[in-house]
Amino acid sequence: xxxxxxxxxxxxxxxxxxxxxxxxxxxxxxxxxxxxxxxxxxxxxxxxxxxxxxxxxxxxxxxxxxxxxxxxxxxxxxxxxxxxxxxxxxxxxxxxxxxxxxxxxxxxxxxxxxxxxxxxxxxxxxxxxxxxxxxxxxxxxxxxxxxxxxxxxxxxxxxxxxxxxxxxxxxxxxxxxxxxxxxxxxxxxxxxxxxxxxxxxxxxxxxxxxxxxxxxxxxxxxxxxxxxxxxxxxxxxxxxxxxxxxxxxxxxxxxxxxxxxxxxxxxxxxxxxxxxxxxxxxxxxxxxxxxxxxxxxxxxxxxxxxxxxxxxxxxxxxxxxxxxxxxxxxxxxxxxxxxxxxxxxxxxxx
Amino acid sequence: xxxxxxxxxxxxxxxxxxxxxxxxxxxxxxxxxxxxxxxxxxxxxxxxxxxxxxxxxxxxxxxxxxxxxxxxxxxxxxxxxxxxxxxxxxxxxxxxxxxxxxxxxxxxxxxxxxxxxxxxxxxxxxxxxxxxxxxxxxxxxxxxxxxxxxxxxxxxxxxxxxxxxxxxxxxxxxxxxxxxxxxxxxxxxxxxxxxxxxxxxxxxxxxxxxxxxxxxxxxxxxxxxxxxxxxxxxxxxxxxxxxxxxxxxxxxxxxxxxxxxxxxxxxxxxxxxxxxxxxxxxxxxxxxx
Numbered sequence: 001x002x003x004x005x006x007x008x009x010x011x012x013x014x015x016x017x018x019x020x021x022x023x024x025x026x027x028x029x030x031x032x033x034x035x036x037x038x039x040x041x042x043x044x045x046x047x048x049x050x051x052x053x054x055x056x057x058x059x060x061x062x063x064x065x066x067x068x069x070x071x072x073x074x075x076x077x078x079x080x081x082x083x084x085x086x087x088x089x090x091x092x093x094x095x096x097x098x099x100x101x102x103x104x105x106x107x108x109x110x111x112x113x114x115x116x117x118x119x120x121x122x123x124x125x126x127x128x129x130x131x132x133x134x135x136x137x138x139x140x141x142x143x144x145x146x147x148x149x150x151x152x153x154x155x156x157x158x159x160x161x162x163x164x165x166x167x168x169x170x171x172x173x174x175x176x177x178x179x180x181x182x183x184x185x186x187x188x189x190x191x192x193x194x195x196x197x198x199x200x201x202x203x204x205x206x207x208x209x210x211x212x213x214x215x216x217x218x219x220x221x222x223x224x225x226x227x228x229x230x231x232x233x234x235x236x237x238x239x240x241x242x243x244x245x246x247x248x249x250x251x252x253x254x255x256x257x258x259x260x261x262x263x264x265x266x267x268x269x270x271x272x273x274x275x276x277x278x279x280x281x282x283x284x285x286x287x288x289x290x291x292x293x294x295x296x297x298x299x300x301x302x303x304x305x306x307x308x309x310x311x312x313x314x315x316x317x318x319x320x321x322x323x324x325x326x327x328x329x330x331x332x333x334x335x336x337x338x339x340x341x342x343x344x345x346x347x348x349x350x
Numbered sequence: 351x352x353x354x355x356x357x358x359x360x361x362x363x364x365x366x367x368x369x370x371x372x373x374x375x376x377x378x379x380x381x382x383x384x385x386x387x388x389x390x391x392x393x394x395x396x397x398x399x400x401x402x403x404x405x406x407x408x409x410x411x412x413x414x415x416x417x418x419x420x421x422x423x424x425x426x427x428x429x430x431x432x433x434x435x436x437x438x439x440x441x442x443x444x445x446x447x448x449x450x451x452x453x454x455x456x457x458x459x460x461x462x463x464x465x466x467x468x469x470x471x472x473x474x475x476x477x478x479x480x481x482x483x484x485x486x487x488x489x490x491x492x493x494x495x496x497x498x499x500x501x502x503x504x505x506x507x508x509x510x511x512x513x514x515x516x517x518x519x520x521x522x523x524x525x526x527x528x529x530x531x532x533x534x535x536x537x538x539x540x541x542x543x544x545x546x547x548x549x550x551x552x553x554x555x556x557x558x559x560x561x562x563x564x565x566x567x568x569x570x571x572x573x574x575x576x577x578x579x580x581x582x583x584x585x586x587x588x589x590x591x592x593x594x595x596x597x598x599x600x601x602x603x604x605x606x607x608x609x610x611x612x613x614x615x616x617x618x619x620x621x622x623x624x625x626x627x628x629x630x631x632x633x634x635x636x637x638x639x
Contacts, residue, residue: 054443101624107442109627111383112579113620119572120616127610242572246450253447286458293451294431297444301435 016167020160029159033231035272036166040173040224042251042264044217047177049257050189051210052106052196056245057098057114058221060121063240065091065222066229067125070137073230080143080230087226088219095218096211103210106196118245122237136236140229162231169227173220174261180216181260189213247271250293256303266304354484355601361490363597364497365556369570370577370589371504372548378521378584380538382432383442385449388571389456390420390546394553395562396464402471409474417550424546427452428539436538453568460564468563489559496555500548505586507544517541521584573600580619582632591630 023029041058048055068087072078078086102113126134142156143165154161180186191199192206200206229235255267274292278285300306369391376384394416401412431452435444475488508514519527520537528534560566577596581588596615603611623629 049443054446101620105627108383108583109623111442111446112575112583113623115575116579116616116620116623120613120620123616124610124613127608127613243450246447249443249447253443257443283458283462286454287462290451290453290455290458293454294448297448297451298431298434301438301444 013171017164020163026159029163031272031276033159033162033166035268036163036170037224037228038248038251038268038272039170039264040220041248042255042268043173043177043261044220045245045248045252046257046260046264047180047189047213047217047220049193049252050260051192051206051213053103053210053214054107054111054249055114055214055217056111056242057117057121057218058248059240059242059244060114060118061091061095061218061221062225062228062244063121063125063235063237064094065225066235066239067131067137067225068222069226070140070229070235071131073140074137080141081146084223084226088222091222091225092215092219095215099211099214099218103214104207106210115242118240118242122240126237132236134237136234136239137229138234140233140235142233143230156230166227166231169223173223177220178261185209185212250296252303254296254300254303256305258302259305263303263305270304352602353482355605356598357481357484357486358490359598359601360594361486361494361597362601363594364494364501365552366570366574366577366597367590367593368497368500368548368552369574370581370593371501371586372545372552373574373578374581374583374586374589375504375508375517375548376541376545377578379517379541380428380432380520381436381441381445381524382428382542383446383449384424384542384545385446385571385575386427386452386456387545387549387574388567388569389453389460390424390549390567391553391556391570392460392562392564392567393423393456394420394550395557395566396460396469396553396564397550398554398557399469399471399562400464403469413551413554416554417547420546420550420553421543422546423456424542424549425539428542432542433535433538453571457564457567460567464562464564466564468561470561471558474558487559493555493559496551500551501586501590504544504548508586513540576615576619578629579623580629582629584633585629585631588629588631 019032020029023032041062045055045058065087068090069080069083072083072086073080098117102110102117105113125131131137145153145155147153156162156165181189188199188204188209191202191204192209196206228239251267251271252264253267254271255263255265257263259266275285275289278288369387373384373387376382376387397416397419398409398412401407401415402409405412407415431448432445435441435448438444473487473489475492477488478485479488479491480486506514508517516527516532516537517540519530519532520534520541524534527537573596577592578589580596581590581592599615600611603614607614626632
């Protein structure tokens, strides 16, 4: 790992790690935490979009993860640190079953089936009295304190530990997704996204790859959901309406769906912070957001980061940490053009 | 008791039919997943309410105004928003987001303009009749008749007239249709106009019997989507059949299973769609988007 690379990965991590020192107000830290959750969801959405699946079940798996974790913690007294991976595993199994059924038809039918699933989950959970019905599960205890040797004992009382926790989770998801994208799996997914029939013709099992992205993405959703449950301390079926999925789409589109990692981060930041500031305009806020969404798909179909791509370059569905790296370098050191990094290839940044 | 529930189910199912056939028309001709359709229905109902309650206009004139308002809104949304989005290579995601944005704007505008208080209207016709031991108000009978007439008209226009033939050509393949000299842009605009008019009529006719409130659009659109999926996305006959099935199932299931009936309906529809991705009467051809 070169010096430049280390620099461009290290700086954002340090900047984000220092955020709690500068924002004393728990309110802003709370927005940062919400942004972290949204980043994970939007990245999972882009992963599915890579293989041509537009899912409206993101919120459903998010909610299932939250419920699974909340039930494990409250009913069986499991520690949060165990229930987090356990709920991810459980939801992944559910996603495997659901995905095996619905991934077979991509495009419109997949969209509609996931929409049905996305509507089914809140209604079902709302009508099962064991899990609390529409009033949900509460209170969910915060994660157990953990001790870092020689450093400190972290107690989840204020928002700061939660902030570091979600930052760690986002980092884990980024690294995992990046590893997937840069492996042969990622190449296969890109091929499917570009031309399904061509991918089939060279021997890629489209169905299995789609199923795999569906399961991995749903697992990531569940991770975010499990965190959310412990962070907020209560889960209700209302948290997982289909509209949440649409919002996740917006985060991804706003950042640019061609950017698998950086796009969700930029999009979630803008879409989480701006509506918070628009809270002043309480009643008009949905109208402003709606108009903003329309303008977005009309004027910026490739997202904010798409502006950085040259207009002539063909839309490439792959852009990962290598993209962040190059854009950051471009921004930090504009004089010299930074070459290299995986997948730099035919794409230039003008 | 059972016949009462079935009759109520048919009454509500017929309103679903009007909206579902409109949505099928939009979906099959323009390929727009018009999620904002429920909001148009709500706006139609509220316009009718303001016409009658605020401006003291007669019912038919108010209905006309409501219909024109929703027609204009739907056409305008195509001209301003969807026309540009549909031109792109893979428009599905952008179309869905655009339609949801439209829904958010319209719903919130409804709350801002008309307030979030549910409004009622005095019934147009009072009195009940007995059918097969079930009593039904003349009001609902009027709604059912109107819905049937509208659905029949739409069916006739779509299957028998020149406009309908042009629409079917665009629905079959927009590119081929444009090679035959059909201006697909205008056809899409007209289709959305007709769809909007149907939503306005449905909202206006429903308003006196079922009340008017801003959330009515969001509540009904999910169900309409289900009806459309069940019936088949490119089949109006399927929408009619599925509308009746869903209406009756909802009415009867509510009695036996309570709130869980909705979940059951969803699950059953999910299973049906798995085995018949095109819906009950759909052609099974995947809509290309």
